[in-house]
Amino acid sequence: MSKLFTVPTEAIISRRLAQAYLITAGSAEAADEAARDFARAIFCETGTGCGICQGCRKFDSGNHMDYLEISSDGAINKDAIADLPFFLSVRPMEGGYRVIYIKNAHNMNTTVQNRLLKSFEDPPPNTVFILATDTPTKLLPTVASRCLKINLTPPAARSSEESEKFKIALAYTGGFAEQAEALLSDEEFFAARDAALSVAKKLLLGKVPIFTLAQELLQHGKKISDCLFTLSACFMDAAAWQIAKTEPQFTPDMKEAFAETKLSAVQLSKISETTLQYAEKQAANPGVPDRLITETMFFDIMDIIKQTR
Structure with a gap:
């Protein structure tokens, strides 16, 4: 058989x-x-x-x-x-x-x-x-x-780094292998993802003034929606990690920052929800400048961070 x-x-x-x-x-x-x-x-x-x-x-x-x-x-x-x-x-x-x-x-x-x-x-x-x-x-x-x-052709052998990257691509494509393979070659996507995670890390650790963060994302104008989704996914993963040490689905490379953050699970969840709402606004309103949407989003995020933990 x-x-x-x-x-x-x-x-x-x-x-x-x-x-x-x-x-x-x-x-x-x-x-x-x-x-x-x-x-x-x-x-x-x-x-x-x-x-x-x-x-x-x-x-x-x-x-x-x-x-x-x-x-x-x-x-x-x-x-x-x-x-x-x-x-x-x-x-x-x-x-x-x-x-x-x-x-x-x-x-x-x-x-x-x-x-x-x-x-x-x-x-x-x-x-x-x-x-x-x-x-x-x-x-x-x-x-x-x-x-x-x-x-029945087995997948090509991958290095450990390539395997991790493929798992991330699978998460973003809803588990569809062919789409994940295509995403692997999208250098702009992964550059935008890296920028979003850099911003997320700074928010998690509270090391950077808020007004500098929007510009980091806006440099990836064509992929701004990917930046916003990644930011939302990162904070969702962070909340799950803090509550039950659930393995991060979208951002496994952020576990160290998750362990160090002083933000509560409630705050992390609220930031994830807020970011997702702004991602939906950005997609539904192409005529609204990305800068306005992004800067407003970060002001709302700062309000959440300032709340009692």
Whole structure:
């Protein structure tokens, strides 16, 4: 059984499978293993690929009448798919799904891929195509786009510093890995974040006059909204850290300042809420100068800091 692939048992049992799946992995062997596990589960009486039921035993012995495997040591040409039209023309022998598995799908030549498109566009009922590859870029975009993608490629190895930066990017993008990867290359964003955290640290430790702080953020005019959100997130993290030592979600690099601040959890929460309100004002009122919004925000923050702790 593949350690990377989790069988979609619920979709199998409820008969809500897509018409085509594209399984990609770091190696052809890993993609093949996952594809076979998936096919076995489709034929399994429990939808899990138990290996014990009649459906699993037929698949494992190579005797399942509703399974067609297309593969080749070299290029997959039109001769390799010669049996496909007849296979699709007859009803499933076992009364369930029929599965067409294309091993090393990247070996299909252009002619075969274009013929496959016709089957994708109007497949017979209860038909599932499974394509497996370690080189998805060799597939026609029109083929890949018609498949539900299952990517089993492990993430690239990262240094400890890169891993921390990626975790931060994940927090800002709501956990979406692809967006986080894109954010990693946004140098302006991280420069704005650094500026916001510099300002936050000064507020936490009370070391700088208030009138100098707005200018630090305004230097990142294009990213002022990111500055304000980071400032709000930092004080939210600080409040959670002070109350229950909760690991900071957005600003793990600020724990030392969190430990040193004399501000109370109530003050930290109020500053977070105030900053977020001004961030929303800035986004909703593009005609209002950022300087006015930012300076007014800092005066409100100072009022909170001066309150009895």
